[in-house]
Amino acid sequence: MSVSERIQKSMAEGSWIRRMFEEGAIMKQRYGEENVFDLSLGNPIIEPPPEFRRELKRLAEQPLPGMHRYMSNAGYDETRAAIASQLSLETDIKFTSNDIVMTCGAAGALNVVLKAILNQGDEVIIFAPYFAEYVHYIDNHYGVARIIPTDEQFAPRLDALENAINEKTRAVVINSPNNPSGAVYSKERLHGLGELLRKKETQYGTKILLISDEAYRKIIYDGLKYPFPLHHHTQSLIATSHSKDLALPGERIGYIAIHPECHQREELVNGFIHLNRTLGFVNASALMQHLVRHLQAVTVSVAEYQQKRDFLYEHLIEMGYSLVKPQGAFYIFPKSPLEDDVAFVRELQQLKVLTVPGRGFGTPGYFRIAYCVEDRVLEGSLAGLRQAAQKFGPG
Amino acid sequence: MSVSERIQKSMAEGSWIRRMFEEGAIMKQRYGEENVFDLSLGNPIIEPPPEFRRELKRLAEQPLPGMHRYMSNAGYDETRAAIASQLSLETDIKFTSNDIVMTCGAAGALNVVLKAILNQGDEVIIFAPYFAEYVHYIDNHYGVARIIPTDEQFAPRLDALENAINEKTRAVVINSPNNPSGAVYSKERLHGLGELLRKKETQYGTKILLISDEAYRKIIYDGLKYPFPLHHHTQSLIATSHSKDLALPGERIGYIAIHPECHQREELVNGFIHLNRTLGFVNASALMQHLVRHLQAVTVSVAEYQQKRDFLYEHLIEMGYSLVKPQGAFYIFPKSPLEDDVAFVRELQQLKVLTVPGRGFGTPGYFRIAYCVEDRVLEGSLAGLRQAAQKFGPG
Numbered sequence: 033m034s035v036s037e038r039i040q041k042s043m044a045e046g047s048w049i050r051r052m053f054e055e056g057a058i059m060k061q062r063y064g065e066e067n068v069f070d071l072s073l074g075n076p077i078i079e080p081p082p083e084f085r086r087e088l089k090r091l092a093e094q095p096l097p098g099m100h101r102y103m104s105n106a107g108y109d110e111t112r113a114a115i116a117s118q119l120s121l122e123t124d125i126k127f128t129s130n131d132i133v134m135t136c137g138a139a140g141a142l143n144v145v146l147k148a149i150l151n152q153g154d155e156v157i158i159f160a161p162y163f164a165e166y167v168h169y170i171d172n173h174y175g176v177a178r179i180i181p182t183d184e185q186f187a188p189r190l191d192a193l194e195n196a197i198n199e200k201t202r203a204v205v206i207n208s209p210n211n212p213s214g215a216v217y218s219k220e221r222l223h224g225l226g227e228l229l230r231k232k233e234t235q236y237g238t239k240i241l242l243i244s245d246e247a248y249r250k251i252i253y254d255g256l257k258y259p260f261p262l263h264h265h266t267q268s269l270i271a272t273s274h275s276k277d278l279a280l281p282g283e284r285i286g287y288i289a290i291h292p293e294c295h296q297r298e299e300l301v302n303g304f305i306h307l308n309r310t311l312g313f314v315n316a317s318a319l320m321q322h323l324v325r326h327l328q329a330v331t332v333s334v335a336e337y338q339q340k341r342d343f344l345y346e347h348l349i350e351m352g353y354s355l356v357k358p359q360g361a362f363y364i365f366p367k368s369p370l371e372d373d374v375a376f377v378r379e380l381q382q383l384k385v386l387t388v389p390g391r392g393f394g395t396p397g398y399f400r401i402a403y404c405v406e407d408r409v410l411e412g413s414l415a416g417l418r419q420a421a422q423k424f425g426p427g
Numbered sequence: 428m429s430v431s432e433r434i435q436k437s438m439a440e441g442s443w444i445r446r447m448f449e450e451g452a453i454m455k456q457r458y459g460e461e462n463v464f465d466l467s468l469g470n471p472i473i474e475p476p477p478e479f480r481r482e483l484k485r486l487a488e489q490p491l492p493g494m495h496r497y498m499s500n501a502g503y504d505e506t507r508a509a510i511a512s513q514l515s516l517e518t519d520i521k522f523t524s525n526d527i528v529m530t531c532g533a534a535g536a537l538n539v540v541l542k543a544i545l546n547q548g549d550e551v552i553i554f555a556p557y558f559a560e561y562v563h564y565i566d567n568h569y570g571v572a573r574i575i576p577t578d579e580q581f582a583p584r585l586d587a588l589e590n591a592i593n594e595k596t597r598a599v600v601i602n603s604p605n606n607p608s609g610a611v612y613s614k615e616r617l618h619g620l621g622e623l624l625r626k627k628e629t630q631y632g633t634k635i636l637l638i639s640d641e642a643y644r645k646i647i648y649d650g651l652k653y654p655f656p657l658h659h660h661t662q663s664l665i666a667t668s669h670s671k672d673l674a675l676p677g678e679r680i681g682y683i684a685i686h687p688e689c690h691q692r693e694e695l696v697n698g699f700i701h702l703n704r705t706l707g708f709v710n711a712s713a714l715m716q717h718l719v720r721h722l723q724a725v726t727v728s729v730a731e732y733q734q735k736r737d738f739l740y741e742h743l744i745e746m747g748y749s750l751v752k753p754q755g756a757f758y759i760f761p762k763s764p765l766e767d768d769v770a771f772v773r774e775l776q777q778l779k780v781l782t783v784p785g786r787g788f789g790t791p792g793y794f795r796i797a798y799c800v801e802d803r804v805l806e807g808s809l810a811g812l813r814q815a816a817q818k819f820g821p822g
Contacts, residue, residue: 034691035698036546043701050500050704075497085490092487095480102470102676105445136531136679139707147567151431168705172542174569281497282713284531284679296429303430306438309445310563312534317712318677 042171047164048392049073052377056386063384069413072386074211074362076332076404080279083330087323100318105309106301107134107287107316111325118328119270119289123260126292133304134316137286138247140308141271142169145243145288146203147311148303150175154202159188160394161365163211163245167394175202179394185356186213186365187221190228197232203241204229206261209248212393212400213365214341214358216252219259226264233267239295242268247286250277250331252360253338266293274324276362277331285320337362340403340410347414351421362404365390369424373399376420383416437566442559443787444468447772451781458779464808467781469606469757471727471799475674478725482718495713500704501696502529502682502711506720513723514665514684518655521687528699529711532681533642535703536666537564540638540683541598542706543698545570549597554583555789556760558606558640562789570597574789580751581608581760582616585623592627598636599624601656604643607788607795608760609736609753611647614654621659628662634690637663642681645672645726647755648733661688664695669719671757672726680715732757735798735805742809746816757799760785764819768794771815778811 035043052072060068091099106112112129119127135141146156152174158166159182170177178201180192188206206225208217217225229240244261249272252258262268273286288304290297308315315321341364345357348366355366370376373389373396380387380399390398403410430438447467455463486494501507507524514522530536541551547569553561554577565572573596575587583601601620603612612620624635639656644667647653657663668681683699685692703710710716739759740752750761765771768784768791775782775794785793798805 034694035543036549038546039543039698039702042705043698047704073497077493079490079493080495085487089487092480092484095474095483098472098474100475100675100677102468136707137709139709143707148430148434151433154431165705165707169707172706280495282495282710284709284712299429303434303438307434309442310437310560311567311706312531312538312560312564313708314532314534314679315677317679317715319714320712 042168048388049164052386052388055381059384059386068384068386069409069416070386071401071403071405071409071413072388074402074404075281076276076279076362077406078279078332078336078404081327081330081332083327084278084280084323087326091319091322096322099322103315103318105315106305107132108321108325111321114325114328115287115289123262125262127289128292130301131290131292131297133288133301133308134321135286135288135308136313136316137275137284138245138271138273139165139169140284140313140316141273141286141288142166142205142243142245143172143311144304144307144313145269145271146170146175147173147307148300149202149241153200155198155200157193157196157201157204159206161186161210161212161390161398162394163207164392166205182213186210186215187217188225190221190224193225194228194232197240199236199238201232201238201240203243205243205245207245207247208259208261209252209360211248211361212363212388213356214361214363215356216256216359217259217261222259222261222264229265229267239267244268244270246270246272248276248361251334251337251362253334253341254359256359262291266291267295269294278324278327279332280320283317283320285316285324287316337404340407344401344403344410348417351418352425353421362402364401364403365398366401368397368399369421371397373397376424379420379423380416383419385413385416437563443783444559447781447783450776454779454781463779463781464804464811465781466796466798466800466804466808467783469797469799470676471671471674471757472801473674473727473731473799476725476727478722479673479675479718482721486714486717491717494717498710498713499700500710501700502527503716503720506716509720509723510682510684518657520657522684523687525696526685526687526692528683528696528703529716530681530683530703531708531711532670532679533640533666533668534560534564535679535708535711536668536681536683537561537600537638537640538567538706539699539702539708540664540666541565541570542568542702543695544597544636548595550593550595552588552591552596552599554601556581556605556607556785556793557789558602559787561600577608581605581610582612583620585616585619588620589623589627592635594631594633596627596633596635598638600638600640602640603654603656604647604755606643606756607758607783608751609756609758610751611651611754612654612656617654617656617659624660624662634662639663639665641665641667643671643756646729646732646757648729648736649754651754657686661686662690664689673719673722674727675715678712678715680711680719682711732799735802739796739798739805743812746813747820748816757797759796759798760793761796763792763794764816766792768792771819774815774818775811778814780808780811
């Protein structure tokens with residue numbers, strides 16, 4: 033008895049993020065917590081906002097009858113309505129609760145959606161650098177990931193997309209603000225992307241679902257107004273969570289919001305609800321659904337993240353690193369001064385700074401820094417980052 | 428764009444449980460909540476025990492730093508250790524925290540385990556009547572469900588099992604106390620089952636994992652001591668949750684406990700942890716993990732369920748229904764007085780009593796009553812049950 037060949041292979045490839053995180057945990061034991069500067073994991077240090085604390089206290093003191101029971105696999109109507117209402121406000125698209133399915137985080141949302149639409153061998157397009165888990169999610173349901181490059185600003189390359197789409201293309205997954213690059217996709221690029229998808233839909237007589245992973249939507253900087261991908265293609269949906277905007281990653285609370293004008297919207301939603309159940313998620317946490325219902329207009333302090341970004345960005349530039357200034361999320365994705373990004377990350381590790389090699393995101397030659405950490409960790413990491421830059425020159 | 432053929436098929440077959448539940452919701456709107464007697468869903472009416480309420484209040488008032496963040500995909504060490512310790516006490520098997528993986532309910536546990544061990548086309552044996560979701564869980568990961576019958580007491584038929592096992596058999600899933608029959612498998616039958624598995628392992632040079640779904644383990648009656656399946660086969664694990672024993676079905680908090688002597692235990696556990704992440708569960712709710720850590724010795728009032736069972740059982744016998752007295756869980760599974768169990772359930776529905784046809788559990792000719800409801804619902808259902816019995820005679 034062992035794990036299946038398929039899973040053995042998947043495990044051997046491993047997750048660079050988790051690997052660095054776990055090696056870091058060992059280093060912290062050896063060298064002391066304060067001497068290891070762990071920038072490997074997007075596990076935000078910020079606590080949930082006070083409004084969340086208040087709601088939790090209120091519910092704990094005055095529990096609603098049956099508030100931990102099963103509900104419809106789609107989630108509570110009230111929570112779905114609250115999300116639809118806030119999303120309508122933000123997007124000017126008219127969502128109703130029927131467009132919302134509560135999920136076990138964005139990860140649950142993506143798995144439910146992919147399982148719903150993929151026949152074995154169907155293709156899903158993702159842009160490198162990408163959130164490494166996408167490859168697993170597509171593979172879980174026997175789909176095929178087609179990986180295409182972004183441009184030097186980490187925006188989707190439409191020429192490459194045009195070449196990659198074929199009659200088996202069922203979906204394109206985008207992630208703006210992006211993990212790991214911090215890029216926020218512009219309205220213009222999204223417009224071009226939507227036009228291209230429709231052109232290809234006509235060419236092949238297919239529908240191509242634009243899946244917009246918006247886990248970092250609320251974490252954007254410099255007063256930027258978020259360009260919603262759903263404005264540029266109606267065959268689309270949002271897969272997202274409150275892991276980042278309410279700092280609840282361990283609670284697995286997220287949702288799918290399908291474009292109200294999506295073709296076969298109702299059939300798709302019924303599929304999502306069915307799969308929420310049959311994939312074993314069943315429903316998003318009942319308690320969390322009660323809580324986030326009242327917190328749709330609330331977000332953690334983005335200013336705090338922006339300060340961290342500014343601090344790190346300025347120092348990295350000054351050290352000579354080559355990088356694009358992130359507009360959102362809490363990652364920065366510099367060029368690796370060494371061509372071999374794993375070798376460079378290992379060098380940083382020797383200097384007690386933990387980061388993740390770009391190949392973990394399908395983009396060798398870069399490395400990812402997660403700056404959702406305490407200031408003392410960021411400050412402490414500078415010496416190692418500087419020393420490595422001096423040793424190998426700019427990237 | 429529509430849902431895949433595979434999922435369309437799965438949806439068309441539907442879930443009888445959910446279908447009755449949802450038709451019931453419509454009937455309640457039409458006839459008034461108090462006039463429809465819904466015995467269709469295992470959604471316990473009992474609230475979580477006071478100890479849970481106290482813990483939740485304590486944590487809400489004095490939150491731990493970072494208590495909603497990501498943790499290891501296996502779950503918190505402290506929670507896993509608490510579970511291992513309580514399980515060791517109950518089973519006399521020496522579990523450690525390394526044998527425990529926290530999951531998104533028993534459903535998450537089963538999906539993680541099946542995904543870990545199944546190559547496409549591998550077989551998993553289940554006994555009818557079975558929890559209907561098993562078929563989906565096996566199919567999710569491209570396994571093949573082999574369904575074999577139980578005896579007249581709803582205990583696994585070992586002769587049928589012997590015939591069903593072949594070189595592709597990777598696992599046998601059992602569920603004691605059983606949903607839908609309420610049967611608790613005897614030590615003797617489990618002993619025979621274990622011996623048979625080892626005989627077949629030797630014959631085929633394979634390992635066969637005994638997966639014990641123990642979601643209802645704590646809900647047993649008449650002072651019965653629970654016969655642990657893990658005592659009879661070391662190639663085994665428990666997949667369970669706190670949905671029933673702590674009345675938290677909406678919170679999706681459960682775990683895998685692998686037998687410490689399981690062959691390739693460590694590789695399997697690493698696979699489970701990996702798949703917890705890559706299937707999109709990521710981890711069981713952080714808050715719930717903090718809570719159940721202190722509640723391993725706590726259970727809802729089983730006496731309350733036993734009273735409901737006794738009440739219903741005695742009335743059904745008196746009405747002439749043919750049935751086996753359940754020893755656990757909160758279901759009763761009488762013979763359908765009509766050969767066509769769907770027709771009989773539809774008759775009951777006309778009489779405002781909602782149940783689920785046996786074919787929803789792979790066993791036509793029976794119907795399931797879930798008695799985890801308020802007494803007034805049980806009492807109210809008697810008239811309809813009696814009328815149907817009188818109309819069609821005993822089953």
